[in-house]
Amino acid sequence: MRRLFALALTLLAFIAVAENRELPPAPGKPRDFALPAAETMTLANGVSLTFIDYGSVPLVTVLAVVRTGNIDEGESTWLADVAVEMLKEGTTTRPAGDIARAAAGMGGSLSVAAGAEQTSVGISVLSEHAAAAADLVADVLRNPRFPESELPRVLANFERNLSVARSEPDSVAGEALAKLVYGDHPFGRALPAAGQLGTYDIASVRGFYERNFGARRTHVYVAGRYDRATLETALRRAFGDWREGAPPTDLPPKASDVLQLRLIDRPGAPQSSLRIAVPVPDPASALYFPTTLTNSLLGGTFTSRITTNLREDKGYSYSPSSSISAHRGDALWIMNAEITGEHTAAALTEIFREIERLQREPPAAGELDAIKRYRAGLFVIRNSSPEGVLGQLAFMDLHGLPPEFLTRWVANMYAVTPQQVTDIAQRFILPAHMTIVIVGDLKTIADSVRALPQLREAQMP
């Protein structure tokens, strides 16, 4: 009853506005947008080089992406992270402090990060230092010293970060979701077990590096403004004689597709942290475009159905949103929301209601067209920056996508029909296949959540 009343008020306000309404001036004619050109070559040892000449100011990014990460750590959770962090602790010719000072002297800072399947070492610098930046990136990747004296400090940092992660509702929910969705696959182990980090020694760090770093897994992207001949020469010299190493690991995870519900107690929490995951077509699939549009319409934009419903209509949550999370050969639709505790079950009901509505009836063409224009606009914004283009290319390389993925992106997206969106919802966004995790104050939320009709058959691992 209260909700009906609220709806009526909203409607009245809208009408009051609409009566004397002045309409917004229509947009002009869209301007042409040309994707920055990218040129790729492969060295004899397997290192790929991609050059993107783009940017309005003289600056350059050199980013090496290595196809390794948590996928290669087996049960040694975060060993990839530890090994990659140790790359910054010095090379055979440069102590850690020298690396930091050299980077700053070029106007940049070295960025080193381990990911699930891609590890990056990169830096953005003043253009005049492009060749020196290439040398620094190559030195860090190829000649790590792995000083044993620094490992206890680095491990203590990870231990501290782990301790903080276990106190954050987001990390706790994420760990449980990963475990339920991916099981014993390395992607199922988001956080190390108690005491596990202490078992890593310099031999395990070095071993991870030796097994997983090498030319065949490495792609160096350059974007910005630079002297092509000088930089290409520097890169060939820096990477051309690196050992080939192993090919990338082929170990796609198999995501759960049975209904699972896990409730984790956070006594006294004012909010519930809700995470929902369900398998969907991955980026290499022909269904990927309609899948991403389905996500945009359901929960992927501010004006999406779930976000509007939970935030702007009900006020249950601050930034509820959904996204597509992809690995090579795997993708999930993931819904995140931090919800006022007392409205947890009601929010879940609304999410299911929006999914069921989309399964029942295709969206109006106007609604979907607005989403398409939004995505097309974002495409231009993203690809108007060297780092944006570079990120897209690294994504395409991981998923083995052809250049047409980018060049035909806008056309492919505009070709998606309302019926295709509903088909995706019907085939994939299925409550019966979902893994659901809620971290919250269970004494106040658990009964009402378990009583939801959509969750009655859920396994409770």
Added chain:
Amino acid sequence: MRNAGLRFWSGLLIAVAMSGCSIQPLKSAEESALPSGINVPIEYYKLGNGLKVVLAQDASAPTVTVGVYYRIGMRIEPRDRTGFAHLFEHLMFQGSTNLGKMEFIRLVEGNGGVVNGSTRFDFTNYFEIVPAHTLETILWAEADRMKGLAITQDNLANQQGVVKNEVNDNVLNQPYGGFPWLSMPQLANENWYNAHNFYGDLAHIDAATLEDARAFFDTYYSPGNAVLVVAGDFDATQARAWIGKYFAVLPARAQAARPDISEPPQTAEKRKSYVDPLAPRPGLAVAWHVPGRGTPEHYAFGLLDEILLQGEDSALWQKLVQQRGYSSSVAGGINLLGNMFNYDGPMLWTLYLVHDPNVAPDSILADIDAEIARIQNAPPTQAELDRALTKIRAELYDLAGSSDHFGLVDLLAAFALFDDDPTRINRIESEFRAVKPGMISEVARAYLQRSQRSVLILEPGRTQGGSQP
């Protein structure tokens, strides 16, 4: 680790940074033969109603960024309505003269753009990054909500719920929530305007009324209290015409008197410990008051910040992180909610870290003191100074060349709003270069005494070793 609680967005899902790689924002370069310094083309004028307008053209991509900055931030809000400036930012998306609830956002997203707003110490901003051909539509929409709001009691109640959820997301349900960006100003400052809870007491957020909103809008959201910045790909003649058509017709309104927000000099160290019931490890934050914005001392302090605290080559990073291993990072700077230019009033230089319980805060403080004393006793080395200037130059080029133009719009707005001179952006580097090494030592002596600092100690309330969720 995400212990930096700098987020103060209204949470509209900005999705510009979508690259899958964790590379730092781009730094940029100077042409080798050219004199150093950025040179942003700036057109600056005022409308009859007092609205400041800044235009900066850059046709490198077919996008345009529009920012409207109102000179009202978190400092100045009614004493029994803490958090109101931020709540009001949310209300600006709830309906205006010709646009119903959600229609503003639909207009932007449906035309291929992103939109957001944020509340800072001395301004509240609203901005859109959109395809260039939609500029007129966006200008019309921003003018529409400068003209007047149409908020219902229902929309107010809805956003009270959203904002309370935001406070829970960012502060109350998070370990290290508000540490130290929210807690430090309350310790280090004496004047209520600088020292209250900026996110707001939940009871104050609940108590807000439509009458409060109307009064706040009438007082602070007038054309004469705002700046409109347009940067990117547009035709200047056409943009001026549209701005005249949609903004110049808005009536001028009286300007509100500004309260005294000055801080008395601090003469004795302040210390406060508090328990964070959700945090598993201790935290330490230290803050000092910085020289007045825009003075030569302020620029010298900016260099001091670069030398001591910014980047992994900085003195404090090398000492606290690399040598001592207290933490995986030490963070901070001038103005934790922005940078050394986009505020207008007393400001703190803050540094903070999360450390282990076997390390006493005073041993960390002793190491910090030693690094500060080194600069107080002797000017920085030429190499340190060169690196600091190189880092600053790279940041400025990054700002000027970034295709989303957001950092550029932000600085232009700050210099227009607070200094009535957006062209200051083109003189930042020369101001830094004018600083003599000796002045950096002088500033360190004058502003970084122990008696002038505030020390905030966060005690972990969550038991150690709790490795199970």
